[in-house]
Amino acid sequence: MKEQLISLxxxxxxEMDLDAEIKATPFSAETxxxxxxxxxxxxxxxxxxxxxEQGIEDQFxxxxxxxxxxxxxxxxxxxxxxxxxxxxxxxxIKAEQQ
Amino acid sequence: MNxxxxxxxxERFKAHPxxxxxxxxxQSYTYGWMAxxxxxxxxxxxxxxxxxxxxxxxxxxxxxxxVALLLALIDRGxxxxxITSSVEAKKPEFRxxxxxxxxxxxxxxxxxxxxxxxVEAKHELILKLKHSGHPGLVLFSSGSTxxxxxxxxxxxxxxxxxxxxxxxxxxxxxxxxxxxxGVNTLLYTLxxxxxVVTVAERSPEVVCAAIEAHQVELLPTSPTFxxxxxxxxxxxxxxxxxxxxxxxGTEVMPASTLQRMHEILPNVxxxxxxxxxxxxxxxxxxxxSDSLWMKVGGEGFQTRIVDGLLEIKAESAMLGYLNHxxxxxxxxxxxxxxxxxxxxEYIRILGRKSELINVGGEKVYPVEVESVLxxxxxxxxxxxxxxxxxxxxxxxxxxxRLSTDEDLPQFRKRxxxxxxxxxxxxxxxxxxxxxxxxxxxxxxxxxxxx
Numbered sequence: 282m283k284e285q286l287i288s289l290x291x292x293x294x295x296e297m298d299l300d301a302e303i304k305a306t307p308f309s310a311e312t313x314x315x316x317x318x319x320x321x322x323x324x325x326x327x328x329x330x331x332x333x334e335q336g337i338e339d340q341f342x343x344x345x346x347x348x349x350x351x352x353x354x355x356x357x358x359x360x361x362x363x364x365x366x367x368x369x370x371x372x373x374i375k376a377e378q379q
Numbered sequence: 380m381n382x383x384x385x386x387x388x389x390e391r392f393k394a395h396p397x398x399x400x401x402x403x404x405x406q407s408y409t410y411g412w413m414a415x416x417x418x419x420x421x422x423x424x425x426x427x428x429x430x431x432x433x434x435x436x437x438x439x440x441x442x443x444x445x446v447a448l449l450l451a452l453i454d455r456g457x458x459x460x461x462i463t464s465s466v467e468a469k470k471p472e473f474r475x476x477x478x479x480x481x482x483x484x485x486x487x488x489x490x491x492x493x494x495x496x497x498v499e500a501k502h503e504l505i506l507k508l509k510h511s512g513h514p515g516l517v518l519f520s521s522g523s524t525x526x527x528x529x530x531x532x533x534x535x536x537x538x539x540x541x542x543x544x545x546x547x548x549x550x551x552x553x554x555x556x557x558x559x560x561g562v563n564t565l566l567y568t569l570x571x572x573x574x575v576v577t578v579a580e581r582s583p584e585v586v587c588a589a590i591e592a593h594q595v596e597l598l599p600t601s602p603t604f605x606x607x608x609x610x611x612x613x614x615x616x617x618x619x620x621x622x623x624x625x626x627x628g629t630e631v632m633p634a635s636t637l638q639r640m641h642e643i644l645p646n647v648x649x650x651x652x653x654x655x656x657x658x659x660x661x662x663x664x665x666x667x668s669d670s671l672w673m674k675v676g677g678e679g680f681q682t683r684i685v686d687g688l689l690e691i692k693a694e695s696a697m698l699g700y701l702n703h704x705x706x707x708x709x710x711x712x713x714x715x716x717x718x719x720x721x722x723x724e725y726i727r728i729l730g731r732k733s734e735l736i737n738v739g740g741e742k743v744y745p746v747e748v749e750s751v752l753x754x755x756x757x758x759x760x761x762x763x764x765x766x767x768x769x770x771x772x773x774x775x776x777x778x779x780r781l782s783t784d785e786d787l788p789q790f791r792k793r794x795x796x797x798x799x800x801x802x803x804x805x806x807x808x809x810x811x812x813x814x815x816x817x818x819x820x821x822x823x824x825x826x827x828x829x
Contacts, residue, residue: 292788293788296788296791296792296795297795298795298796298798298799298807323739323770323771324738324739324771324804324805324809326770327768327770327771327774327809328807328809330770331768331774331809331810332788332791335787336788339787348768348769348770349769350769352769353769
């Protein structure tokens with residue numbers, strides 16, 4: 282599931298209207314999203330998260346909320362990298378499917 | 380017979396007995412017919428023992444009998460509650476709120492059925508109006524952003540402005556007569572012995588056919604309908620050369636819709652109207668056919684702008700709501716809640732203050748975003764609202780009806796590219812939902828509540 286989520290996030294980033302210099306480097310699991318050296322500002326982050334949530338609903342049939350109080354109270358932010366977001370999403374999907 | 384309230388109208392009708400008053404079901408009825416009809420209904424109301432000052436619901440759409448009966452009821456000092464079929468499901472609720480005492484229903488074949496409800500109106504405002512002997516009018520707000528508020532008007536000040544004779548036109552009654560705009564159009568047209576052209580259905584097809592068949596000069600409508608007209612290209616199939624003026628109101632006009640309308644009908648004056656159930660319709664004048672700037676006011680109206688919001692003081696203001704606290708300031712100003720920009724004598728409506736979207740401190744009104752998205756190929760209709768988001772407080776959400784077969788990621792990508800140079804980044808919808816059903820109400824107004 283995690284690989285599928287990483288791929289969903291990377292595809293979504295690719296579809297976003299980001300600066301050419303950001304798009305010059307290929308996205309990977311390690312790509313920093315938000316915060317230190319992150320490629321997104323808050324509006325970019327909102328756009329990504331909503332699109333990923335909609336993608337998760339399509340692919341996994343799960344309605345998850347990636348940005349809520351819970352996300353902000355995590356020890357380390359789920360929005361640091363593509364991988365951390367995929368991990369966080371995967372936890373939420375599993376919890377939702379149980 | 381006491382004919383004080385509508386004497387001026389009946390005199391004008393009698394002076395033009397052979398002129399067309401109303402076209403209904405493809406048939407014409409003259410002002411002579413209308414004057415007789417009013418007198419017939421006055422006698423009928425006597426015989427049916429409908430008391431003067433009774434609260435009467437007139438449940439009908441525009442028809443010759445509905446109009447004659449409406450005027451006879453005004454003359455009788457009744458408090459009128461016009462209810463149309465567009466609110467079928469809400470009829471019992473509306474009757475209860477307005478404390479309707481008698482129901483007069485006009486059937487599809489223009490017959491009248493009367494029922495007594497057994498209710499005795501006790502609302503303080505209604506009793507006060509009854510006591511004054513003036514006729515009244517109860518109008519329900521459209522409720523497109525929440526619950527329907529019932530505004531009670533004294534009909535006498537509402538009639539006042541129609542005593543000044545103005546230019547008469549062949550006018551389509553697009554807005555219904557349970558709407559302040561519909562009542563205004565009807566009374567304006569009748570008081571100038573123009574011709575009211577009714578339509579059974581308000582699709583672009585039926586409206587355009589009626590314009591051609593009955594040489595309609597004035598079409599009062601809404602931006603949502605004009606957008607449908609543009610999309611359907613119905614205007615290509617009918618001769619609309621009789622049209623001289625299109626007025627638009629009831630919701631904010633997207634700049635792109637106005638621009639395209641002006642390109643397609645360059646010889647038609649496009650005029651914005653402004654009015655509210657609570658204060659009546661103001662006189663307005665657009666700067667030009669392709670401009671959203673307008674002057675509003677006119678005799679009996681004062682306007683001022685407080686903190687960017689329009690406030691109105693009107694002689695024709697309602698007495699109050701029947702189901703809500705008074706919205707007026709102590710000195711009688713009504714806070715419209717509409718945010719406006721000002722340029723000298725002109726104002727431009729930005730949108731409802733309550734619909735302003737705050738994205739991380741940056742502000743945007745829905746219509747600006749809607750106007751851009753409507754220019755995209757395949758976008759049939761769109762509604763933009765603000766929805767909560769923990770990162771930026773609110774985000775911009777667009778519900779879009781598409782004629783293309785794109786999926787959401789494909790459309791989102793195309794939208795972001797299209798908006799790149801047309802909208803500031805925070806205004807580009809962060810959330811997009813594709814919908815299939817229609818996004819507007821029966822009144823051709825965007826449904827902003829999901």
